[in-house]
Amino acid sequence: MKFTIFSGHGQVLNCFRCVSSVSWKECAYQQYETKCSQENDACITVKFQGRYGETGFVRDCVKKKTCKKAELSQCQQTEQCDFECCRGELCNSVLNAQSSRILFMLCMS
Numbered sequence: 001m002k003f004t005i006f007s008g009h010g011q012v013l014n015c016f017r018c019v020s021s022v023s024w025k026e027c028a029y030q031q032y033e034t035k036c037s038q039e040n041d042a043c044i045t046v047k048f049q050g051r052y053g054e055t056g057f058v059r060d061c062v063k064k065k066t067c068k069k070a071e072l073s074q075c076q077q078t079e080q081c082d083f084e085c086c087r088g089e090l091c092n093s094v095l096n097a098q099s100s101r102i103l104f105m106l107c108m109s
Helices: 024-030 097-108
Strands: 014-020 032-035 042-050 055-062 078-086
Touching: 014 024, 014 042, 024 055
Parallel strands: none
Antiparallel strands: 014 032, 014 055, 042 055, 042 078
């Protein structure tokens, strides 16, 4: 049984961090847990494609209020940018991606 624990105000969140220009699989091999700074209160998973065909796969910490395409630095100057933000402990893992998307939507409503 799996539970997602939401971080309360003032608590530091842990997220997975990785960067790859090849694939999600490569990103997963490189990923590690990181303690987010106090202002970064959400985890993010981003896939983008640049104007010249370059791709990027990123998992990291982020400010929840910047979880909008126009405000994400990873989505600037790109042709396509898909991302998901979540607020649970290590919620941006490979296995949690689907359930975190649902939980984040519930929290935002």
